[in-house]
Amino acid sequence: xxxxxxxxxxxxxxxxxxVTTLVFLAIYLLPGDPAExxxxxxxxxxxxxxxxRTQLGLDDPLYVQYGRFLLNTLRGDLGxxxxxxxxVLQTILEQLPSTxxxxxxxxxxxxxxxxxxxxxAALNHNSWLDSACMAIAVAGVSVPIFWSGLxxxxxxxxxxxxxxxxxxxxxxxLLMPAVVLGFASSGTIARLVRSSLLEVLYKEYITTARxxxxxxxxxxxxxxxxxxxxxxxxxxxxxxxxLLGGAVVTETVxxxxxxxxxxxxxxxxxxxxxxxGGVLLAAVTYTLVNLLVDISYAFxxxxxxxxxx
Amino acid sequence: MxxxxxxxxxxxxxxxxxxxxxxAPHDPLAVAPEAQxxxxxxxxxxxxxxxxxxIFSRLLFGGRVSLLVGVVAxxxxxxxxxxxxxxxxxxxxxxxxxxxxVMDLMLSFPGILLALGIVALLGPGLLNVMIAVGIAGxxxxxxxxxxxxxxxEKNLYVRAARTIGCRDGRILLRHILPNVLAPIVVLTTLDIxxxxxxxxxxxxxxxxxxxxxxxxxxxxxxxRGFMYQAPWITIAPGLAIMLTVLSVNLxxxxxxDALDPRLRT
Numbered sequence: 001x002x003x004x005x006x007x008x009x010x011x012x013x014x015x016x017x018x019v020t021t022l023v024f025l026a027i028y029l030l031p032g033d034p035a036e037x038x039x040x041x042x043x044x045x046x047x048x049x050x051x052x053r054t055q056l057g058l059d060d061p062l063y064v065q066y067g068r069f070l071l072n073t074l075r076g077d078l079g080x081x082x083x084x085x086x087x088v089l090q091t092i093l094e095q096l097p098s099t100x101x102x103x104x105x106x107x108x109x110x111x112x113x114x115x116x117x118x119x120x121a122a123l124n125h126n127s128w129l130d131s132a133c134m135a136i137a138v139a140g141v142s143v144p145i146f147w148s149g150l151x152x153x154x155x156x157x158x159x160x161x162x163x164x165x166x167x168x169x170x171x172x173x174l175l176m177p178a179v180v181l182g183f184a185s186s187g188t189i190a191r192l193v194r195s196s197l198l199e200v201l202y203k204e205y206i207t208t209a210r211x212x213x214x215x216x217x218x219x220x221x222x223x224x225x226x227x228x229x230x231x232x233x234x235x236x237x238x239x240x241x242x243l244l245g246g247a248v249v250t251e252t253v254x255x256x257x258x259x260x261x262x263x264x265x266x267x268x269x270x271x272x273x274x275x276x277g278g279v280l281l282a283a284v285t286y287t288l289v290n291l292l293v294d295i296s297y298a299f300x301x302x303x304x305x306x307x308x309x
Numbered sequence: 310m311x312x313x314x315x316x317x318x319x320x321x322x323x324x325x326x327x328x329x330x331x332x333a334p335h336d337p338l339a340v341a342p343e344a345q346x347x348x349x350x351x352x353x354x355x356x357x358x359x360x361x362x363x364i365f366s367r368l369l370f371g372g373r374v375s376l377l378v379g380v381v382a383x384x385x386x387x388x389x390x391x392x393x394x395x396x397x398x399x400x401x402x403x404x405x406x407x408x409x410x411v412m413d414l415m416l417s418f419p420g421i422l423l424a425l426g427i428v429a430l431l432g433p434g435l436l437n438v439m440i441a442v443g444i445a446g447x448x449x450x451x452x453x454x455x456x457x458x459x460x461x462e463k464n465l466y467v468r469a470a471r472t473i474g475c476r477d478g479r480i481l482l483r484h485i486l487p488n489v490l491a492p493i494v495v496l497t498t499l500d501i502x503x504x505x506x507x508x509x510x511x512x513x514x515x516x517x518x519x520x521x522x523x524x525x526x527x528x529x530x531x532x533r534g535f536m537y538q539a540p541w542i543t544i545a546p547g548l549a550i551m552l553t554v555l556s557v558n559l560x561x562x563x564x565x566d567a568l569d570p571r572l573r574t
Contacts, residue, residue, distance in 0.1 A: 018414045026430055138311075138562070142555035144506055146513045146529060147547030150536060158537050245420015249510050263422070264514050267429040275429045279422055286419040 004298055012291050019283045023276050024069045028062070052082075056273075078277035083269055088277035092259055096281070098168065099258035102181065102250065103243045105174050109182025110189055110239060113140075115232070117186065118193025119225070125198060133190065140187030145246055149180045149253035166255035177254045181246050185239045192235050197228040230301050237293030241286050312563020318556035322549075326372030335363035337370040337523045346539040356541040358532065360521075364542060367523035368549050374524045375553065378439050378517075379505035385443025386504075387450050387497050394454025395481050399462060409455070412448040421445070421507050428516050435524070438517040442507050446500055453496055457489035464488075491568040498561035502554045509550050525550045 035052040053059055056079075057068060072078070078088035114137075121133035156176060157165035164173055200206065201224055209219045248260030259278050266274035325332065334354070341361030349356045355364040393412075397405040415423060427441035461467065462485065470484050509526030511517040518524030520531065525546040532542025 015413065015417055018410070019417050022414055023426075026426065029430070138555060138558055139551075142502065142506075142551055142558050144509060144513075144526075144529075144547060144550050144554070146510060146526070147543070147551065150529070150533065150543050150547070154536060154540055241419035243420075245422050248421065248425065249514065252514055263425060263429075264516070267425065267516060268433070272429070275426065279418065279426045279429075282422050283418050287417055 001298070005295060008291055008294050012287055015287050016284060019287070020070065020073055020280060021066075023280045023283075024066060027272060027276070073280070078280070079273040081266075081274045082271045083274075088273050091274065092262065092277055092281050095257050095259045095262045098256060099244070099247050099251070099260060101174065102177055102247050102256065102258060103240065105178035106181035106185065106243050106246070106250075107236070107240065109178050110185035110243075111236065113182060113186035114189025115193050115229070117190035119197060119220075121190070121194045122197035122201065123220070130194075134194070137187035137190040140183050140185075140190070143184060145180055145184050145249045146253050148183065149176070149250060152176045152180060153254075168257055173254075173256075177250045177256060180253075181243060181250045184246060185242055188239060188242075189232065189235060192232055193228065196231050197224060200224050200228040203227075230297070233293060233297050233300060237290050240289045240293075244282055244286060311559040312566075315556040315559025315561075315563065318552060319560060322372055322553050322556065323376060325369055326376055329366075329369035329373055333363075333366035333369045335366040337362065337367045338521055339363075346535060346542075348539070349541055355545045356539065358528075358539070358542050359535060362521075364528070364545050367528060368525070368545055371523040371525045371528060371546065372549065372553070374435070374518060374522065375505055375509060375526075375550065378435065378442075378508040378524075379501045379557075382439045382442040382446065382504040382508060383497055383500045385440060386446030386500060387493065390447040390450025391454050391486075391493060393447070394451040395458055395486065397451065398455040398458025399477070399481055399485065405455070408451065412451050415445070415448045418445075421510060424507060424511065425516070428511060433516040433519070435512070435518045435522065438508050438511045442504050442511070445507075446504065449496065449500070450493070453492055454489055457492060458485055461485050461488045495561060495565040495568055498557060498564055502557040502561065505550065505557070506554050 035049045035056060035058055039049055039052060057065055060068075076089055078092075080087055081091060084091070117133040117137060121130045121137075124130050153165045153176065156163045163176055167173055206219060206223055209223050214223075244260075247258055248264060250256070251258040251261040252264060259282060263275060263278040263282075265271075266278060329337075334352075339362060341357070344353070344357050344361035346359060347353055347357040347361070353363050353365065355368060358364055358367070393408050397408040418426065421442075423445040424438075424441040427444055428437055431437035431440065467480060467484055470480050475484070508517060509524070509529075512524050512526030513530045515527075515530065518527040520527065528546040529543050529550075532539065532546075536543050
């Protein structure tokens with residue numbers, strides 16, 4: 001197990017390095033001078049462009065800039081925002097808890113709803129209930145988050161006055177964004193749980209359990225679900241990626257703080273260091289979550305660690 | 310059953326978008342200050358927006374934009390994605406390693422964040438959103454095609470073609486591609502739904518279609534400020550997006566079940 005852990009940890013280093021390099025290179029892939037690009041719309045003067053060039057270190061050769069970028073990133077220095085002149089890392093870290101809170105709450109909703117729908121559909125295979133559950137799953141994948149969010153606000157905030165429409169703080173503010181984002185992600189989970197459970201239910205050990213005279217409930221909880229839910233762990237990792245992306249829209253709809261909204265605002269303001277930092281941090285978070293998913297997968301299914309070694 | 314329903318709804322959507330100039334009751338850009346924020350009525354089936362523009366007409370024209378964005382973005386994703394997958398799977402070696410590592414990197418950016426990053430570089434706008442959503446979609450094709458090529462390439466007919474001296478290009482396009490096409494078709498269909506959803510999200514965020522272009526995500530965003538007085542401005546375009554995406558998804562699911570049972574989840 002330790003060896004597996006070490007291998008996985010080592011394998012994520014080149015990914016993190018690659019992501020950092022890509023984020024660094026992105027700005028140079030464009031034709032033209034980054035400093036001019038940043039100041040293009042505000043019609044920056046030659047002096048202000050020259051000042052920005054020195055400030056961003058654009059006058060040095062590319063490899064010097066790259067080395068500096070890597071070193072600074074390792075030290076946690078992602079530069080300063082062009083507009084607020086505050087350190088990028090600090091700005092992002094202030095917003096990160098809110099996004100993590102939203103993503104985790106949405107994940108909880110997605111898991112509960114997804115596995116619930118999936119189990120219900122599989123146990124009633126080929127019945128109307130199966131079709132109904134799968135219809136809800138397709139709807140979940142198809143509804144734009146910004147629309148379902150606004151509909152919920154219309155219903156629960158503006159009409160019924162049950163929940164606050166926007167803002168931060170507490171479970172009441174978290175409920176609607178988490179449900180909207182979680183529902184969008186639950187469809188994929190529901191489909192996977194259904195097909196995985198259907199496959200397991202025809203396995204011989206289930207027949208054996210039935211032959212032993214175990215109750216259907218016990219067969220489901222102790223024999224079928226334990227095995228059927230293993231592949232779901234992987235998709236949960238992938239869904240976390242979806243949730244981080246979806247948070248961008250959700251945060252805008254519900255006017256929540258978070259790195260999603262921060263990045264969108266940074267794009268609109270052409271605040272490149274902030275965009276770079278935000279995208280980089282999101283990618284790093286996602287890579288680390290995938291690492292955790294891989295590790296928990298190995299815990300849940302001993303076959304994996306043996307295959308890998 | 311679901312697939313047929315999807316096809317039917319989608320056909321209506323495509324037809325309505327194609328015939329928009331003929332069937333739209335009003336000019337989608339015509340401003341009418343006296344008809345501001347009117348609720349749905351006989352004259353304005355889906356009401357009017359802040360500028361008195363007819364929402365139903367804007368929906369019809371918006372369909373052209375959204376469907377076009379979906380198709381173009383998927384073309385930008387599928388053509389290079391498939392080509393890279395063919396090359397990686399057929400030639401293997403360092404080229405395969407390089408291509409797949411780059412794809413892995415692209416996949417390390419969560420969700421629409423890669424598209425967001427690309428829009429950040431290219432600047433907001435509908436064309437750039439198509440490019441961004443398209444590029445972000447490339448890795449899924451490369452992975453899928455590479456995997457299929459690895460499976461198909463072992464077949465006798467590929468070896469036979471090589472033996473009689475076919476060139477690599479011919480083997481790839483005439484012998485391998487047709488045999489890996491089914492999963493590509495399925496992915497392309499489902500990808501259109503994904504692209505429409507993401508492109509409208511970016512427009513909603515103000516990064517895509519700019520006013521006064523009638524685009525569903527942008528229309529919804531414009532209506533947000535008057536959600537309480539005039540909810541129809543936000544409800545109608547959202548419904549249009551959902552119906553389109555839903556019908557494409559249903560169609561894609563049906564195609565998958567029919568063409569490629571392996572992809573079934």
